[in-house]
Amino acid sequence: MTALLVAVTAAGLPGSASADTNNNQAHHPDRWGVIARNTIGSPVAALRKGPYGPFGVTGTAASPPYGQGSLGIEVANNSTTLTPPSEKVDFGNEVDFYGKRLLGLRRVGFHVFQTGENVSYGGPANMPNIRFEIDPDVTSTDDYSTLVWVPNASPVTNGWSPFLDATTTGYWYLTGGETSCNQAAQCTFTQLKASFTAVNARPTIYTAAVGKGRDFMWIGAVDGLRLNDYIYDFEPDGVKVRQVR
Secondary structure (H helix, E strand, C coil): CHHHHHHHHCCCCCCCCCHHHCHHHHCCHHHEEECHHHCECCCEEEEEECCCCCCCCCHHHHCCCCCCEEEEEEECCCCCCCCCCCCEEEEEECCCCCCCEHHHCCCEEEEEEECHHHHHHHCCCCCCEEEEEEECCCECCECCEEEEEECCCCCCCCEECCCEECCCCCEEEECCCCCCCECCECECHHHHHHHHHCCCCCCEEEEEEEEECCCCCEEEEEEEEEECCEEEEEECCEEEEEECC
16 A cells, blocks of 8 residues: 555655655756757757846846856757757756656746847747646557747846746647647646646656747746746756745
């Protein structure tokens, strides 16, 4: 009976009722990095100090929301011979979220360092994403899709944004169109979950990542990735985990 309970509870995301059964696996800092097979061109996704400022900016917008660092991201728009010619990068964890229940996700979002130049490159919606590679569990022959959150425009330009809540802002879609949520029919977080339950699907996660591309040039940073009751704080010396309620 004990083994059965562990097997059942271990299926949730960190921060769910099952968190105590898999903290060591879910919070392994060395398992975060660039996901090579999801990277195109020669983009940058590196842990760094800052950014601070820029000049004249004060208050919470002037420094990373957690610690002293962040995840710096740089992608170009016309740097490859592929179609489209733009770069793509995912920085995430390919191990620790494997098999977790997607519908156990309750809180998700991050903070972004946006610049006016990024807005000029692709408009106010030129922003990084949160991506989950998943098994959608909609049909027996389709075991892969990428679930993407696209944030709204940052309320702060040339500085750090407040927390951007992916459960209440922006939109979600599946790259394979397995449910009613796709790039042509974008969903809220609530609609996304309902689209799975409507077809009796129990999707599970393969990987979790922050990414950018393939679209417009973007140079900025992300910090404070939240997944349920845990915040992943990107610091120059690694990914730190902060538990919140």
